[in-house]
Amino acid sequence: MTTSLTSDLRDRAFRWIADDPDDDSRVELQNILARAMGGEAGAADELADRMAGPLEFGTAGLRGPVRAGPNGMNVAVVTRTTAGVAAWLNAQGHSGGVVVVGRDARHGSEAFAKAAAEVLTAAGFAVKTLPGPLPTPVLAFAVLELGAVAGIQITASHNPPADNGYKLYDATGGQIVPPSDGQIERAIEAAPPAISVPREPGAEVLGDELRDAYLAKVALLPRGPERAVKVAATALHGVGAETLRAAFERAGFTELSLVAEQSTPDPDFPTVSFPNPEEPGATDLLLALASEADADLAIALDPDADRCALGVRERDGSWRMLRGDETGVLLGWHVLSTIDKTDPLVATTIVSSSMLGEVAKEFGARYAETLTGFKWLVRAGEGLVFAYEEALGLCVNPGFVRDKDGISAAVLAAGLAASLRAAGRGPLDVLDELAVKHGVHVTDQVSLRVTDLSVRERLMAGLRATPPASLGGTGVTMEDLLPDADVLRLTGEGLRVVIRPSGTEPKLKAYLQIKEPVTGDLAEARAAADARLAALRADIESRLV
Secondary structure (H helix, E strand, C coil): CCCCCCCCHHHHHHHHHHEEEEHHHHHHHHHHHHHHHHHCCCHHHHHHHHHHCCCCCCCEEEEEECCCCCCCCCCHHHHHHHHHHHHHHHHCCCCCCEEEEECCCCCCCHHHHHHHHHHHCCCCCEEEEEECCHHHHHHHHHHHHHHCCCCEEECCCCCCCCCCEEEEEECCCCCCCHHHHHHHHHHHCCCCHHHHHHHCCCCCCCCCCCHHHHHHHCCCCCCCCCCCCEEEECCCCCCCCHHHHHHHHHCCEEEEECCCCCCCCCCCCCCCCEEEEEECCCCCCHHHHHCEEEEEEEEECCCCCEEEEEEEEEECCCEECCCCHHHHHHHHHHHHHHHHCCCCEEEEEECCHHHHHHHHHCCCCEEEEECCCCHHCCCCCHHHHHEEEECEECCCCCCCCCCCHHHHHHHHHHHHHHHHHCCCCCHHHHHHHHHHCCEEEEEEEEEEEEECHHHHHHHHHHHHHHCCEEEEECCCEECCCCCCCCCCCEECCCCEEEEEECCCEEEEEEEEEEEEEEEEEEEHHHHHHHHHHHHHHHHHHHHHH
């Protein structure tokens, strides 16, 4: 793309620079504007991209690259966003209430959290900040524990190092849902320029008591008395290592080995190309440590520790990470097999494996499927005891954290591994038994990254106009979930495909599932399921072009 420096683009940049309260951001944008005015190749393109905002405020809050301009994460954007949040809270009748602000250790997080706290303080709220970079689930816990009207966590979770974000929780302790996002976005649009938004220091910095209260709850999660288990873990350069270590100590697990190179928070994430446990290579150091330490279980947290991935030893001695659906079904089974609650409810999303529903039926529990995102999962219904999404999100403690929580999931998983070890079994034995009982469920994902978001719209429109009659050699029918969600669901005999645009990334995603009954040999059923999945994947890939 080649953009000319129009007078409108130049004037908008000048206005933003004049209204930006942060010295560094002003200089950054001034330099780009000067290069564009000097005719430097590409400078006008970069300026246009930075001025193309503002960042959209959705149900996941904000997320984008740390850079100057309205289309980036910076102090000015955070200031105006928080002014909009304050106005929304006032309109909801929460004036003067407690708001908790937390952060991770990414680039800009400390400055962004400070700006948010000062805007809310000036707006008359009782602001309490977490005492340093801490996992996102600690912030979610704090909202309920302190009776707050809202919570703000500065984090980009497992996004690339250049990104940061702004996550908002409402008074329920869950992430916001529509129509709140639209109301907040309109309030942000109505906010004055950042330099005119009042800011005032004076927020209360919480001590260790809040984290201690969280850890005390987490320590109660293991379902049995066994604690003899060796665990290898990584925090992927995020903020989870110390809280995970403390949680294991409180719960009585003493054999925890952490990947040393990844245990200290580092916003540059030097040992991984993409700080997401799902990405190829991200857990290589973890699995090497698990093998070296002769561990029983491997655990990977994402950088803000709200997601948890499990690794297991195969029967040939090698190690692999479980898929998110495998982990979700495994821990869901564990919760239901040990629960003492009457009429429990478990939930997952429409893109996750349907096996959890079969497991729930086995235990006489209720089962729900929601749209993607924990904002919906934690609102699945009364009596919720467990929820998961295939992207490594696990809520094993909805009574005190109404969001995904990697620390708590890790502690529960360690308890399960200890119980299985005491019985001479392992996680793969449970997964095999569940497959024999409920059928082999194999899942996969096809993800198309786009630079032009109109490509996603074109592909979705094409599928709606001409639905496929078959996929992977199996006849299918299509269900359109509009207007509730921009989602297409295609189903056939033992087959399901869910296609949707990503809400946080420029991607179109297709979630694949094959279910194969086990009538004889489990290995044969798995091979048949894998073959069908490969054919389905090839068919979907050929269509998403």
